[in-house]
Amino acid sequence: MDAQENGKKDNGQKKENRFSIHASTIFRNLIFLMIICVAVYFTYSVISGRSTEESSEPPFTPVTEFVSMPEPATEPDADSSAGQSATSSEDQTTSSDQQNDSSSDSWESVPDDTNPGEYDAEFFSDTLFIGDSISTGLSLYGFLDADNVFAQQGLAPSTLFSTEIDGKTCESAIASATPERIVVMLGSNGIGYGPTEDLASSMGDCIKTLRSLFKGELVVVSIPPVTMEAEASDDNMLTLSAVKEYNTLVEKYTKENNAVYVDIYSELTDDSGYFSTDYAERDGIHFMGTAYQVMLSTIQSALTD
Secondary structure: OHHHHHHHHHHHHHHHHHOOOOHHHHHHHHHHHHHHHHHHHHHHHHHHOOOHHHOOOOOOOOOEOOOOOOOOOOOOOHHHHHHHHHHHHHHHHHHHHHHHOOOOOOEOOOOOOOOOOOOOHHHHOOEEEEEOHHHHHHHHOOOOOHHHEEEOOOOOHHHOOOOOEOOEOHHHHHHHHOOOEEEEEOOOOOOOOOOHHHHHHHHHHHHHHHHHHOOOEEEEEOOOOOOHHHHHOOOOOOOHHHHHHHHHHHHHHHHHOOOEEEOOOHHHEOOOOOEOOOOEOOOOOOEOHHHHHHHHHHHHHHHHO
């Protein structure tokens, strides 16, 4: 009798163990799942072309999630001007509060409704803009169509002609767009990470190659200034003196290759000579919407005056 009861107990225990989940099994499954996730992530990175090894120079890390905006504001009519004046003080206060709010790690910036620079969007309909993460905002903010912009985060003079964006190289983008004008602004990614003369020389080679590929109007834009806070930050190597030196050298290479040099640096500085907070994003490097208006207005004025 006792033996039969013991046998039943043993059988019951075996049945229970058959369906039990041990800690070692859970651990193995978690490790296996992590391996799969890592493999999927790196596979996606390779397929989407997001590897940071594409550029030999450190890429920007945008702090703003760009959002689309309607067509840039035109001059207000007489009926609405009074209402705008009445609310301008409140708008400025709100804008200041948004810029100074550092309680969130991620935030969304919408271009300012003010119009610091007038330009004709149609003037740039046959223009191809080439640049890095700063230039991507031209289309992401809605100032230009995506077809008018060949730009990518981390793009630098040394990687311009070896990088593919949406399946196109710079050369094939020029060939397919057949623009009447090319505007290029590159160099901010490399400032401070090597000799400024070498970076400017690399940009000079880009200008020379672009001139050989394109016989239309070639425009080279100065890289923008940085804010005092960005210069003091340990997150990048940008300094105002290096930016000035680079722009001076690039202006020389531009003129040597029969291209037009446009200085937007001076238009974006404040009284202290640094990047004005009216135009600079929180990182002190990238553009708010108002800066793009100044940029386009300055370029159009330089080409039409």
